[in-house]
Amino acid sequence: MNKRNDLVIISIHKTNKLYFAAAFSQKGKIVRIALPKTNLEDLITEISNYHPKFIINNMHEKIVAIIAEIYHGNKSNFDIELLEMDIPNKSSHVTSTLKTNFERDVILEVASIPQGHVRTYKEIATSVKTQGYRAVGTAIGKNPFPIVVPCHRVIRSDGKIGGFRGGKQMKIEMLINEGFKIKSDKILLEK
DNA sequence: GATTGACGCCGAG
DNA sequence: CTCGGCGTCAATC
Known part of the structure; x- marks a missing residue:
């Protein structure tokens, strides 16, 4: 289980204009993925908010490149096993990747x-057997x-x-990258 | 306890 | 269609 103070490895991949990055634990599991940015500094800053101790090393760039492909709608599947899904002990109040079983259920x-x-x-809420729709949104x-x-x-x-x-x-x-059509903030279901 | 959400539903304009 | 208001529930203060 990777905790806030553990050292993480950040790998970066650049596409046309966007920088992508992910943080990996020593065991090679992804502990955090950053949303792409046009500015490399902002990208590092965002991850460092969660993991102050990091080194930058592109040993995992191939994986980050796959993430970029998914972003652009060019690839569909990803091995979930690469994600750090462990929940911390009740006692450890550090910021870890996932905190509660509820969060993990929703993410899965x-x-x-x-x-x-x-x-x-609402459908996600139903799947995890709760009526707390807002709680699902928060998770x-x-x-x-x-x-x-x-x-x-x-x-x-x-x-x-x-x-x-x-x-x-x-x-x-x-969503557009995946083929959806959107009109006045609504999704058109026929794509 | 009280407050705060990436929400849902219904009723009033 | 847009709002308000209330329901509901997990996390946070």
């Missing part, structure tokens, strides 16, 4: 949404593995796009 459910499909927050909002765990494919029950940590525009862009 979202991870099962195939490329080119969407589900609603998804903290998704440590964006892109790979496709939280951008979770939309509101009324068809509207809903929120996104990297801004709604990025969510829309990713």
Whole structure:
């Protein structure tokens, strides 16, 4: 289990204009994925907020490159085993990747949404057997593995796009990359 | 306890 | 269609 104070390895991959990055534990598991940015510094800053102790080494660049492919809608599957899904002990108050069983249940459910499909927050809530729709939204909002765990494919029950940590525009862009059509903040289901 | 959410539903304009 | 208001529940203060 990787904790806040543990050393992580950050690998970076650049596409046309965007920098992608992910943080890996010593065991080689992904502990954090950053949303792409046009500025490399911002990207590192974001990850360092969660993992102050890091080194930059591109030994894992191939994996980050795959994440970039998924972002652009060019690849659909990813080995979930690469993600650090462990939950910390009750006593350790450090910031780790996932904190509670509830969060993990939600993340695993979202991870099962195939490329080119969407589900609603309500449907995810039903799958994890709760009526706390907002709580589900909050858990998804903290998704440590964006892109790979496709939280951008979770939309509101009324068809509207809903929120996104990297801004709604990025969510829309990713959905368009996967072939969806969007009109006035609503998704058109026939694609 | 009280407050805060990447939500859902219904009813009023 | 847009709002407000309330339901609901997990995390955080």
